[in-house]
Amino acid sequence: MTSEYDTPGPSGTGPQPDELDGHTLDELADYLDRGRDPVDPSIESSPGCRLTLDALERLRALVPELIEDDLRGEPATDESWVERILAGIQLDARAGRSIPIPAASSGSADSVGCVEPALAITEGAVRGIVRAAEAAVPGVLVGRCRLDGEVTEPGAPIRIDVEISVPYGAPMVPLAARLRSEIRARLRFHTPVNVAGIDITVHDVSRPSSSRGDER
Amino acid sequence: MSLDGDRALLAELEAAARATPGVSAVFPSGRRAGRLIGAGSRLLGVRDAEAPVVARTRSPAGARAELEIGVAEPASAMDCARRVHAVLEDRLIRHGIGAAAVRVTVVQVEARDA
Numbered sequence: 001m002t003s004e005y006d007t008p009g010p011s012g013t014g015p016q017p018d019e020l021d022g023h024t025l026d027e028l029a030d031y032l033d034r035g036r037d038p039v040d041p042s043i044e045s046s047p048g049c050r051l052t053l054d055a056l057e058r059l060r061a062l063v064p065e066l067i068e069d070d071l072r073g074e075p076a077t078d079e080s081w082v083e084r085i086l087a088g089i090q091l092d093a094r095a096g097r098s099i100p101i102p103a104a105s106s107g108s109a110d111s112v113g114c115v116e117p118a119l120a121i122t123e124g125a126v127r128g129i130v131r132a133a134e135a136a137v138p139g140v141l142v143g144r145c146r147l148d149g150e151v152t153e154p155g156a157p158i159r160i161d162v163e164i165s166v167p168y169g170a171p172m173v174p175l176a177a178r179l180r181s182e183i184r185a186r187l188r189f190h191t192p193v194n195v196a197g198i199d200i201t202v203h204d205v206s207r208p209s210s211s212r213g214d215e216r
Numbered sequence: 217m218s219l220d221g222d223r224a225l226l227a228e229l230e231a232a233a234r235a236t237p238g239v240s241a242v243f244p245s246g247r248r249a250g251r252l253i254g255a256g257s258r259l260l261g262v263r264d265a266e267a268p269v270v271a272r273t274r275s276p277a278g279a280r281a282e283l284e285i286g287v288a289e290p291a292s293a294m295d296c297a298r299r300v301h302a303v304l305e306d307r308l309i310r311h312g313i314g315a316a317a318v319r320v321t322v323v324q325v326e327a328r329d330a
Contacts, residue, residue, distance in 0.1 A: 044241070
Protein backbone atom coordinates (compact mmCIF):
# COMPACT_ATOMS: atom_id res chain seq x y z
CA MET A 1 0.00 0.00 0.00
CA THR A 2 1.48 3.33 -1.00
CA SER A 3 0.58 6.89 -0.26
CA GLU A 4 2.44 9.99 -1.30
CA TYR A 5 2.23 11.21 2.29
CA ASP A 6 4.76 8.58 3.28
CA THR A 7 7.60 10.98 2.62
CA PRO A 8 7.09 14.40 4.21
CA GLY A 9 8.85 17.51 2.90
CA PRO A 10 12.13 18.64 4.42
CA SER A 11 10.37 20.82 6.97
CA GLY A 12 7.97 18.01 7.81
CA THR A 13 5.07 20.42 7.60
CA GLY A 14 3.95 20.00 4.01
CA PRO A 15 4.84 20.78 0.42
CA GLN A 16 7.47 23.29 -0.52
CA PRO A 17 6.61 26.49 -2.47
CA ASP A 18 7.22 24.65 -5.74
CA GLU A 19 3.96 22.77 -5.11
CA LEU A 20 2.24 26.14 -5.44
CA ASP A 21 4.44 27.00 -8.40
CA GLY A 22 6.48 29.59 -6.54
CA HIS A 23 3.59 31.15 -4.62
CA THR A 24 2.94 31.10 -0.90
CA LEU A 25 -0.25 30.66 1.06
CA ASP A 26 -0.05 34.31 2.13
CA GLU A 27 0.08 35.40 -1.50
CA LEU A 28 -2.95 33.31 -2.33
CA ALA A 29 -4.84 34.69 0.66
CA ASP A 30 -4.03 38.24 -0.48
CA TYR A 31 -5.14 37.33 -3.97
CA LEU A 32 -8.45 36.15 -2.58
CA ASP A 33 -8.74 39.38 -0.61
CA ARG A 34 -8.55 41.28 -3.89
CA GLY A 35 -11.34 39.15 -5.31
CA ARG A 36 -8.84 37.55 -7.73
CA ASP A 37 -8.74 40.90 -9.51
CA PRO A 38 -6.70 41.74 -11.44
CA VAL A 39 -6.27 38.21 -12.68
CA ASP A 40 -2.78 36.89 -11.95
CA PRO A 41 -1.94 34.49 -14.79
CA SER A 42 0.85 32.84 -12.80
CA ILE A 43 -1.67 31.88 -10.11
CA GLU A 44 -4.60 31.05 -12.36
CA SER A 45 -2.40 28.87 -14.57
CA SER A 46 -1.28 26.77 -11.61
CA PRO A 47 -3.48 23.80 -10.69
CA GLY A 48 -1.93 23.71 -7.22
CA CYS A 49 -2.78 27.37 -6.63
CA ARG A 50 -6.33 26.95 -7.89
CA LEU A 51 -6.91 23.89 -5.72
CA THR A 52 -5.62 25.87 -2.76
CA LEU A 53 -7.79 28.88 -3.59
CA ASP A 54 -10.88 26.63 -3.76
CA ALA A 55 -10.15 25.24 -0.31
CA LEU A 56 -9.28 28.63 1.16
CA GLU A 57 -12.55 30.12 -0.08
CA ARG A 58 -14.59 27.42 1.66
CA LEU A 59 -12.52 27.79 4.80
CA ARG A 60 -12.88 31.55 4.85
CA ALA A 61 -16.62 31.29 4.52
CA LEU A 62 -16.67 29.39 7.77
CA VAL A 63 -14.01 31.05 9.93
CA PRO A 64 -12.95 34.38 8.43
CA GLU A 65 -11.56 35.89 11.63
CA LEU A 66 -9.46 32.91 12.52
CA ILE A 67 -7.98 32.63 9.06
CA GLU A 68 -6.92 36.27 9.02
CA ASP A 69 -5.34 35.95 12.45
CA ASP A 70 -3.42 32.87 11.41
CA LEU A 71 -2.15 34.29 8.13
CA ARG A 72 -1.06 37.52 9.88
CA GLY A 73 0.92 35.44 12.33
CA GLU A 74 -1.15 36.66 15.25
CA PRO A 75 -2.22 34.27 17.94
CA ALA A 76 -5.75 33.01 17.54
CA THR A 77 -7.86 31.53 20.27
CA ASP A 78 -7.91 28.13 18.54
CA GLU A 79 -4.93 28.44 16.21
CA SER A 80 -3.83 24.82 16.29
CA TRP A 81 -6.77 23.39 14.38
CA VAL A 82 -6.68 26.23 11.85
CA GLU A 83 -2.99 25.57 11.28
CA ARG A 84 -3.74 21.92 10.68
CA ILE A 85 -6.47 22.77 8.19
CA LEU A 86 -4.14 25.13 6.33
CA ALA A 87 -1.33 22.57 6.38
CA GLY A 88 -3.74 20.02 4.95
CA ILE A 89 -4.81 22.42 2.20
CA GLN A 90 -1.20 22.94 1.17
CA LEU A 91 -0.41 19.24 1.26
CA ASP A 92 -3.45 18.41 -0.81
CA ALA A 93 -2.43 20.86 -3.54
CA ARG A 94 0.27 18.42 -4.68
CA ALA A 95 -0.42 16.97 -8.11
CA GLY A 96 0.68 13.52 -6.97
CA ARG A 97 0.19 10.39 -9.02
CA SER A 98 -1.79 10.15 -12.25
CA ILE A 99 -4.91 8.00 -11.99
CA PRO A 100 -5.93 6.42 -15.32
CA ILE A 101 -9.42 7.18 -16.65
CA PRO A 102 -10.95 4.46 -18.81
CA ALA A 103 -12.06 5.28 -22.29
CA ALA A 104 -15.87 5.21 -22.39
CA SER A 105 -16.15 2.55 -25.03
CA SER A 106 -13.87 -0.01 -23.48
CA GLY A 107 -14.76 0.55 -19.84
CA SER A 108 -11.17 -0.25 -19.03
CA ALA A 109 -8.34 2.19 -18.78
CA ASP A 110 -6.32 2.70 -21.89
CA SER A 111 -3.24 2.24 -19.84
CA VAL A 112 -2.79 -1.45 -19.30
CA GLY A 113 0.82 -2.02 -20.05
CA CYS A 114 1.33 1.69 -20.76
CA VAL A 115 3.45 3.97 -18.65
CA GLU A 116 1.39 7.06 -19.40
CA PRO A 117 -2.40 6.74 -19.82
CA ALA A 118 -4.18 8.71 -22.57
CA LEU A 119 -6.70 9.93 -20.02
CA ALA A 120 -5.96 10.62 -16.39
CA ILE A 121 -6.85 12.63 -13.35
CA THR A 122 -4.26 13.65 -10.80
CA GLU A 123 -4.29 12.64 -7.19
CA GLY A 124 -4.33 16.34 -6.33
CA ALA A 125 -7.51 16.85 -8.32
CA VAL A 126 -9.10 13.86 -6.56
CA ARG A 127 -8.16 15.26 -3.17
CA GLY A 128 -9.78 18.52 -4.21
CA ILE A 129 -12.94 16.60 -5.11
CA VAL A 130 -12.92 14.95 -1.68
CA ARG A 131 -12.27 18.24 0.12
CA ALA A 132 -15.15 19.93 -1.66
CA ALA A 133 -17.52 17.46 0.01
CA GLU A 134 -17.18 19.51 3.18
CA ALA A 135 -19.46 22.14 1.64
CA ALA A 136 -22.35 19.69 1.92
CA VAL A 137 -21.84 19.24 5.65
CA PRO A 138 -22.00 22.67 7.31
CA GLY A 139 -19.34 23.23 9.95
CA VAL A 140 -17.12 20.35 8.87
CA LEU A 141 -13.67 21.14 7.49
CA VAL A 142 -11.35 18.65 5.85
CA GLY A 143 -7.86 18.88 7.27
CA ARG A 144 -5.99 16.28 5.29
CA CYS A 145 -6.90 13.76 2.68
CA ARG A 146 -4.94 10.74 1.53
CA LEU A 147 -5.51 8.09 -1.09
CA ASP A 148 -4.08 4.80 0.11
CA GLY A 149 -3.50 2.14 -2.50
CA GLU A 150 -2.10 1.68 -5.96
CA VAL A 151 -4.04 4.50 -7.62
CA THR A 152 -2.08 4.18 -10.85
CA GLU A 153 -3.40 0.63 -11.28
CA PRO A 154 -6.89 0.63 -12.85
CA GLY A 155 -9.49 -0.87 -10.57
CA ALA A 156 -7.20 -1.24 -7.58
CA PRO A 157 -9.05 -0.86 -4.27
CA ILE A 158 -8.33 2.52 -2.75
CA ARG A 159 -9.06 3.67 0.75
CA ILE A 160 -9.75 7.35 1.31
CA ASP A 161 -8.35 8.63 4.59
CA VAL A 162 -9.77 11.96 5.73
CA GLU A 163 -9.07 14.02 8.82
CA ILE A 164 -11.73 16.53 9.72
CA SER A 165 -12.61 19.27 12.11
CA VAL A 166 -16.15 19.42 13.47
CA PRO A 167 -17.93 22.23 15.29
CA TYR A 168 -18.08 22.07 19.05
CA GLY A 169 -21.33 20.51 20.22
CA ALA A 170 -22.22 18.94 16.86
CA PRO A 171 -23.00 15.20 16.75
CA MET A 172 -19.92 13.62 15.20
CA VAL A 173 -21.30 10.31 14.01
CA PRO A 174 -24.08 11.70 11.79
CA LEU A 175 -21.75 14.39 10.45
CA ALA A 176 -19.12 11.82 9.52
CA ALA A 177 -21.74 9.60 7.89
CA ARG A 178 -23.07 12.47 5.82
CA LEU A 179 -19.58 13.48 4.76
CA ARG A 180 -18.72 9.90 3.84
CA SER A 181 -21.81 9.66 1.68
CA GLU A 182 -21.00 12.93 -0.07
CA ILE A 183 -17.38 11.94 -0.69
CA ARG A 184 -18.42 8.61 -2.14
CA ALA A 185 -20.98 10.23 -4.47
CA ARG A 186 -18.50 12.86 -5.69
CA LEU A 187 -15.78 10.29 -6.35
CA ARG A 188 -18.19 8.06 -8.23
CA PHE A 189 -19.30 11.01 -10.38
CA HIS A 190 -15.88 12.38 -11.20
CA THR A 191 -13.37 9.57 -10.98
CA PRO A 192 -12.80 5.90 -11.80
CA VAL A 193 -11.44 5.27 -8.30
CA ASN A 194 -12.54 1.96 -6.81
CA VAL A 195 -13.34 3.17 -3.32
CA ALA A 196 -12.78 0.30 -0.91
CA GLY A 197 -13.55 2.44 2.11
CA ILE A 198 -13.60 5.95 3.49
CA ASP A 199 -11.98 6.41 6.87
CA ILE A 200 -12.90 9.61 8.65
CA THR A 201 -10.98 10.76 11.71
CA VAL A 202 -12.20 13.70 13.77
CA HIS A 203 -8.93 15.43 14.47
CA ASP A 204 -10.17 18.71 15.87
CA VAL A 205 -13.18 20.31 17.43
CA SER A 206 -13.46 23.92 16.38
CA ARG A 207 -14.73 26.89 18.26
CA PRO A 208 -15.17 29.74 15.74
CA SER A 209 -14.70 33.19 17.26
CA SER A 210 -18.41 33.95 16.86
CA SER A 211 -19.20 31.23 19.37
CA ARG A 212 -16.68 32.32 22.00
CA GLY A 213 -19.22 34.59 23.59
CA ASP A 214 -21.54 31.65 24.09
CA GLU A 215 -19.18 29.59 26.20
CA ARG A 216 -20.65 28.30 29.41
CA MET B 217 1.59 19.04 -41.55
CA SER B 218 2.81 17.58 -38.28
CA LEU B 219 2.84 18.43 -34.62
CA ASP B 220 6.50 19.26 -34.78
CA GLY B 221 7.09 22.98 -34.85
CA ASP B 222 3.46 23.78 -35.72
CA ARG B 223 2.50 26.40 -33.18
CA ALA B 224 -0.66 27.32 -35.02
CA LEU B 225 -1.91 23.75 -34.74
CA LEU B 226 -1.08 23.57 -31.06
CA ALA B 227 -2.91 26.86 -30.53
CA GLU B 228 -5.88 25.45 -32.42
CA LEU B 229 -5.89 22.40 -30.18
CA GLU B 230 -5.81 24.60 -27.11
CA ALA B 231 -8.72 26.69 -28.37
CA ALA B 232 -10.70 23.55 -29.15
CA ALA B 233 -10.08 22.23 -25.66
CA ARG B 234 -11.14 25.53 -24.03
CA ALA B 235 -14.35 25.50 -26.06
CA THR B 236 -15.29 22.02 -24.85
CA PRO B 237 -18.23 22.14 -22.42
CA GLY B 238 -17.10 21.63 -18.85
CA VAL B 239 -13.55 22.84 -19.33
CA SER B 240 -12.82 25.65 -16.87
CA ALA B 241 -9.14 26.06 -17.65
CA VAL B 242 -6.29 24.77 -19.76
CA PHE B 243 -3.02 24.69 -17.89
CA PRO B 244 0.51 24.81 -19.24
CA SER B 245 1.44 21.19 -19.58
CA GLY B 246 4.63 19.60 -18.33
CA ARG B 247 3.46 20.03 -14.73
CA ARG B 248 5.82 20.92 -11.97
CA ALA B 249 9.18 20.95 -13.71
CA GLY B 250 7.85 22.89 -16.66
CA ARG B 251 6.02 25.44 -14.54
CA LEU B 252 9.01 25.91 -12.26
CA ILE B 253 11.13 26.63 -15.28
CA GLY B 254 8.41 28.92 -16.56
CA ALA B 255 8.23 30.76 -13.25
CA GLY B 256 11.96 31.21 -13.23
CA SER B 257 11.93 32.41 -16.80
CA ARG B 258 9.23 34.95 -15.97
CA LEU B 259 11.34 36.27 -13.10
CA LEU B 260 14.28 36.64 -15.45
CA GLY B 261 12.07 38.27 -18.05
CA VAL B 262 12.84 35.71 -20.70
CA ARG B 263 9.62 33.66 -20.73
CA ASP B 264 8.01 33.27 -24.09
CA ALA B 265 4.52 34.65 -23.48
CA GLU B 266 3.36 33.07 -26.71
CA ALA B 267 4.50 29.55 -25.84
CA PRO B 268 1.75 27.04 -26.61
CA VAL B 269 -0.13 25.57 -23.68
CA VAL B 270 -0.58 22.24 -25.39
CA ALA B 271 2.68 20.38 -25.02
CA ARG B 272 4.25 18.47 -27.83
CA THR B 273 6.19 15.46 -26.61
CA ARG B 274 7.88 12.42 -27.99
CA SER B 275 7.02 8.85 -27.14
CA PRO B 276 8.10 5.51 -28.65
CA ALA B 277 4.85 5.60 -30.65
CA GLY B 278 5.63 9.04 -32.11
CA ALA B 279 4.61 12.65 -31.49
CA ARG B 280 2.09 13.31 -28.76
CA ALA B 281 -0.06 16.29 -27.77
CA GLU B 282 -0.43 16.64 -24.02
CA LEU B 283 -2.90 18.82 -22.21
CA GLU B 284 -3.88 19.50 -18.61
CA ILE B 285 -7.36 20.80 -17.91
CA GLY B 286 -9.55 22.09 -15.14
CA VAL B 287 -13.18 20.99 -15.06
CA ALA B 288 -16.09 22.97 -13.65
CA GLU B 289 -19.08 21.25 -12.12
CA PRO B 290 -21.73 20.19 -12.92
CA ALA B 291 -19.58 18.51 -15.59
CA SER B 292 -18.04 15.17 -14.67
CA ALA B 293 -14.25 15.16 -14.75
CA MET B 294 -14.15 11.80 -16.51
CA ASP B 295 -16.72 12.75 -19.15
CA CYS B 296 -15.07 16.10 -19.78
CA ALA B 297 -11.64 14.52 -20.20
CA ARG B 298 -13.08 12.07 -22.71
CA ARG B 299 -14.78 14.87 -24.65
CA VAL B 300 -11.59 16.89 -24.83
CA HIS B 301 -9.66 13.85 -25.93
CA ALA B 302 -12.17 13.12 -28.69
CA VAL B 303 -12.15 16.75 -29.85
CA LEU B 304 -8.38 16.88 -30.05
CA GLU B 305 -8.12 13.55 -31.81
CA ASP B 306 -10.70 14.70 -34.34
CA ARG B 307 -8.73 17.89 -34.99
CA LEU B 308 -5.51 16.00 -35.48
CA ILE B 309 -7.12 13.55 -37.85
CA ARG B 310 -8.57 16.43 -39.88
CA HIS B 311 -5.04 17.79 -40.18
CA GLY B 312 -3.84 14.41 -41.36
CA ILE B 313 -1.86 13.65 -38.24
CA GLY B 314 -3.15 10.17 -37.63
CA ALA B 315 -0.09 8.91 -35.87
CA ALA B 316 -0.20 11.49 -33.07
CA ALA B 317 -1.48 10.44 -29.67
CA VAL B 318 -3.38 12.72 -27.34
CA ARG B 319 -3.01 12.74 -23.58
CA VAL B 320 -5.46 14.66 -21.41
CA THR B 321 -5.04 14.99 -17.65
CA VAL B 322 -7.57 16.56 -15.30
CA VAL B 323 -5.63 18.51 -12.69
CA GLN B 324 -8.41 20.45 -10.98
CA VAL B 325 -12.17 20.26 -10.51
CA GLU B 326 -14.06 23.38 -9.53
CA ALA B 327 -16.93 22.53 -7.24
CA ARG B 328 -20.31 24.09 -7.77
CA ASP B 329 -21.13 26.36 -4.83
CA ALA B 330 -23.17 24.43 -2.23
